[in-house]
Amino acid sequence: MRYLVISILFLIGLILQSTIFSHLTVAGVKPDFVLIMTVFYALLHGSKEGATAGAIGGLMQDLLFGQNLGMNALAKIVVGFSFGMLEKKIYKENILIPMAIIFVATLLSESVLYLLRQYEGMSGGYLGALRSVMISAAIYNSCLTPFIYGKFYSSSTKGLLKVTER
Amino acid sequence: MFRYILNRYVLGFLSLIVLALVLITYTGQDRTGLSPVERVIKDVVTPVEHGVTGIVNGISDTVGSVLSIGSIKNENEELRERISSLEAENNLLREYEYQNLRLRELLQFKDTVARDYNTVSASVVARNPSNWFRTITINRGESDGLAKNMAVVTSKGLVGRVINVSANSAEVLLIIDSSSAVGSLIQINRVPGVIEGKADDSGMLKMIHLSKEAPVIAKQTVISSGLGGIFPKGLPIGTVIGIELESNGLVKYATVRPFVDFNELEEVLVIRNAPAVNETAPVDREGA
Secondary structure, eight states: OHHHHHHHHHHHHHHHHHTHHHHSOBTTBOOOHHHHHHHHHHHHHOHHHHHHHHHHHHHHHHHHHOSSTTHHHHHHHHHHHHHHTTTTTSOTTOTHHHHHHHHHHHHHHHHHHHHHHHHHTOOSOHHHHIIIIIHHHHHHHHHHHHHHHHHHHHHHHTSTTOOOOO | OHHHHHHHHHHHHHHHHHHHHHHHHHTOTTOOSOOHHHHHHHHHHHHHHHHHHHHHHHHHHHHHHHHTHHHHHHHHHHHHHHHHHHHHHHHHHHHHHHHHHHHHHHTTOOOOSOSOOEEEEEEEEEEOOSSSOOEEEESOOGGGTOOTTOEEEOSSSEEEEEEEEOSSOEEEEETTSTTOEEEEEETTTOOEEEEEEOTTSSOOEEEEEEETTOOOOTTOEEEEOOTTSSSOTTOEEEEEEEEEEOTTSSEEEEEEEESSOTTSOOEEEEEEEOOOGGGTSOOOTTOO
């Protein structure tokens, strides 16, 4: 059930990202709702669930917009797994912590995508990409965190996203 | 117990990574078509995106028109003047065109730029949400006669090429994507090069493979060369705004500002039958 719910959330996020939010770019970058939701899900449910959610969300993004299936999936699996390891180690009620985590997670995800694009033959140095794309994207995503985290947190602890069998 | 869990999770994680890498490897740009799963998903989601984009455009149009009533009157005045000057210019140009045609016939040149492309118009329904890919989704697909590698243009110039199609939608790789390559020419002196997207998110293009001595200067217009067979010859691409030497010091590249505003793309034209460039120009398959 929770996988169905998270898939629907991912789909809504992707449609919003590719339509309304493609006009609301800040410093040329777009927000990444799939990443934000993957990280929240991983923080609240651990590495295994995080990597699975990342795989679902990333693959959906690839199926809808990708040429190379698996690129976004790979980035989001890495992020879901890595930040799932913090599940029991952080204090989840303070909003600043998820914001900081989203900042780092965006840098990680964008770096994985950057490496994959480099492998495909994209030119341009890492520092340039960090300055022009990654940091702006990380700031944008962490600014969106307060609007999403509360709902996600309550849904994951008592609502539809709650993990029943562990 | 801990080691058991750790191993199981890490193994699961690693197998997911390997699976993703295998997928990436087998779904490169060279693949011929979309998988059935992608087709179904695209065909279901495209109408939804079309609806949302329509609503967003409607709202911004309404807000925009209310805010701009004051300036419309002045603009109307200016446009009237502009129309009459353009009409005069248009007549002159038509005259030149006829003269040009006669001269071409005389010299038995084949016109390499076919003016009557068979085009189909399409609306942009979505943009790639990732910051690393510059693609758009349009609401036309196989049922409208679209196929992979068809060129996409607007009245301003070249937009990109179709990279995959489903029944009712198609994905277009914009020329500002770093993996796009278009065989190109400086219009005035026919210096050849290759246009690719800059990787720095600036929305600018790079014209590469220019020799150090090539007479390329700012404000020159860049057009497609037709080499490679995907893009028809003569489509406007952009204006040179700067020239720099590559780090190896042997060749230089030009920074080109595209004519098309890729942030404001709403309607595009897909060229269904590219004119036969191959008959008149020797094709360099590596060119584009």
